[in-house]
Amino acid sequence: MMNPEKAFLKSFPTDVRVARKLLGIPKTITYACCPACSSLYSPKDEHGVPTYPYDCTSEQCRIRGGCTLLKLGSTPGRKGIGVPKRPFVMQDFHDFVGRLLSRPGVEIAIQQSGEQARDDVVEDIVTADGIRAIKGHDGAPFLSGGRGEELRLLWCLSIDFFNPYHNKIAGKVASVGSIVLSCLLLPPDMRNKPENLYLVGIIPGPREPSGDEIDHFLRPLVEVMKESWAEGSIYRTHEYPHGRIVRSAIALSVNDLPMARKIMGIANHIDKEAAKEKDFDAWRVRTLQRVQEDALKWRNAASPKERKRLYSKTGVRHSVLMELEYWDPTTMVPIDGMHLFFLGLLQYHARTLLGMDSAGSRNEKVSETTLKQVEDARAMLLHTSTESLDLKALTVEVLKILCEERGVNLKQSTRLRKSDLMESLKV
């Protein structure tokens, strides 16, 4: 073998830890997460070894009689071995921003889009009004403040849950979540490249956490963001190798509908009286002030029971993002267009209104006699209730059509039985 090759082989890492160091794997923090209540416990450094408490100390778990956080080891007394049962790994924010800004071109691109003026015809979110409304720590608009010396970053937060076992029929079902931030000030062609997206962490499964459990996973991020908005941090960047103050703010959060509600801390709450109003213009959007008041009341509630009562009454819960001073859940959580339009409205229109499902799955055309029967049944139903009408005398086909007309949701998976159809008609 030649000499340089020998030298290369000698320097080739034989241990995965050395390889990680050489490749510069992003810095992460591993939290211990309670399997029952999702409370997070940060590691304590003991001579370079991360250690965690043994038991979850949350009120909920204390009432249940304790809950161990660590994997069981073979140590005497079967004490935990210091490895979390349910770890939550978070990528370090400063580490990510430092890497991002030290890549050539990124810093200049961010600077330029921050300086773009607002426009009546908006071609990209950086020139829109919404992200200009965010206030800085000094009261001036966040985006235009500290121009020149300081760099301002705006982030878009998205949490989405997915099944890690691929959505296979009869496959395992679990739900883990990804928390991702994208930097809004990057130009559109750079913004969503995988290397420019900040994957904060994966919310461990196996089930999707509830609204207040999500808060635990967001808290470390919110703490960093709070500090970064108020104080800023100094990074060595590509253009300023001696350091530059960088401040960050979460400008908006896009999520699918159930997740958006959890993020906002707002329940699926329909004011029944207001919903009866036929005129759409009469409907009102929640105001920030009222949401904040209700959220504060919820947080200051004395007992979990009281919280529950308040939540069902006002439909507002305190969410950890409200600790950010500039956070406005009534405007900063837009409804995701992809889910709303394409998977929501269009799907509903095609399947329910146009009736593609039933037209496609009905094997043969509806015969004349069935139509006649449907018509008769319909006329009878006009005068009598479903209770008194002898539904048994009708065929499955007729019942199915009647159900569809009344907008009764039929189960797609099972074969429809007469009794089921009759039940659903009666409801």
Place this chain on the structure above:
Amino acid sequence: MPSVTSDVVGEGFVQDVLQERTNVTILLGMGISQDDLKEIRDDIAATVRPRWHAVPPANMGHVSHGKLKADEWKSCFDFDIPVSLLRIETRRSASGKQVDEYRAKLVHSTFLLAIAIRWATSHRTSAMHAEKYTKNMKSYLELLRDLRPTQRFRPNHLNALLIGRYLRLYGPVRGWWMFPFERVIGDLQRSNTNNKPGK
């Protein structure tokens, strides 16, 4: 739609009953038929489209194609379904068949929805875009209430009314929709977790 202001007591009730009765007869020809669906499928198969346009499944409406992707739904209503429905309707009226009011409304609602979404997903937005979107979406929802009086609106329908506000605040919807984040999930799902590199 019955007017809410009624001077005589009980008049509103009578109107409601009348409304109910006409609705029931309207519901006779509910949705599209098998023949219509076949025409839509034939049209999908016969359409030549640009490469960035996702192709809807050729057996549209059959259980076997499974769930449609967001992009497939988009291209369905960008082009295929409205155009096919209009073709079917014009052919029906040209052949001298009786004009079916319910079907006409169905086609009209499909167009209103397609137009509203077209305005909302524009690559550049202005106050006008938000206005046009809201106007079309409101007409769609009103027509929807007309077509299906017994059904309640889904949360999505109510939220659709808020999109105009967000178009004004944040500009084109592609700046704040979830497609890029869904892609991250795709990458995460594909990454292997068995601690064996490359397998």
